[in-house]
Amino acid sequence: MGEREDGVTMFGRRWGYVAMLVAVAALALGGCIPTGPTYPVDFYHEMHYTQMYRAYEPPRLAPPDEAVPTTGRAPRYTAAEAAQLRNPLQPTPANLERARALYRRDCATCHGAEGKGNGIISAYFQTARAPTPVDFASERVRNRTDGEVWHYIGQGIGLMPPFENLLGEEERWLLVLAIREMGGPGR
Numbered sequence: 001m002g003e004r005e006d007g008v009t010m011f012g013r014r015w016g017y018v019a020m021l022v023a024v025a026a027l028a029l030g031g032c033i034p035t036g037p038t039y040p041v042d043f044y045h046e047m048h049y050t051q052m053y054r055a056y057e058p059p060r061l062a063p064p065d066e067a068v069p070t071t072g073r074a075p076r077y078t079a080a081e082a083a084q085l086r087n088p089l090q091p092t093p094a095n096l097e098r099a100r101a102l103y104r105r106d107c108a109t110c111h112g113a114e115g116k117g118n119g120i121i122s123a124y125f126q127t128a129r130a131p132t133p134v135d136f137a138s139e140r141v142r143n144r145t146d147g148e149v150w151h152y153i154g155q156g157i158g159l160m161p162p163f164e165n166l167l168g169e170e171e172r173w174l175l176v177l178a179i180r181e182m183g184g185p186g187r
């Protein structure tokens with residue numbers, strides 16, 4: 001009886017030592033944390049393999065197939081394609097009021113308060129012998145379709161800067177209304 005009990009105890013103790021050795025070895029291996037992002041032996045993988053993002057990493061998750069962008073860039077048109085576009089806005093008093101305000105803010109410095117191409121910056125173009133801001137009543141602008149005018153406001157032309165990143169699509173259509181109000185109808 002005594003012997004048997006001893007035997008059981010010996011057996012239990014031996015496994016106890018083994019378990020302790022394994023635990024110490026595991027701690028030793030797992031605990032060796034180098035400066036890198038993972039352990040040399042991947043004993044505790046913790047959260048290293050999650051869908052996390054690192055700094056400056058672009059998103060990796062693909063949008064669902066049926067997703068439709070609600071923000072971002074509008075389609076790019078060539079000048080020929082844009083020429084076919086029609087102004088979706090009507091020259092209502094409210095639209096014209098917004099259009100004139102936009103024009104005063106972004107265009108009048110070059111094109112002049114009445115759109116005659118004689119804004120305060122126009123003189124610098126003359127001094128530099130560069131093509132001056134256009135008169136909206138000129139043949140050049142009257143021979144454009146609304147879509148073309150809209151296109152050049154967005155893309156810029158010559159020394160006129162592109163406005164597509166500053167003005168939304170609708171704002172550029174409003175400006176077409178302002179231009180036609182000042183210079184007369186287009187083609």
Ligand code: HEC
Pocket residue numbers: 103106107108109110111121125131132133134140141144149152153157158159160161163175179
């Ligand atoms: C920095 C001065 C400047 C500003 C600001 C400017 N323009 Fe111009 N714009 C010009 C010049 C210069 C031209 C002629 C470019 C050329 O012929 O090379 C021009 C041309 C145009 C044309 C004629 C395009 C064509 O070929 O038919 C339109 C329309 C026009 N601008 C509208 C606008 C509108 C609308 C704004 C305000 C959002 C604006 N511009 C702001 C300088 C400017």
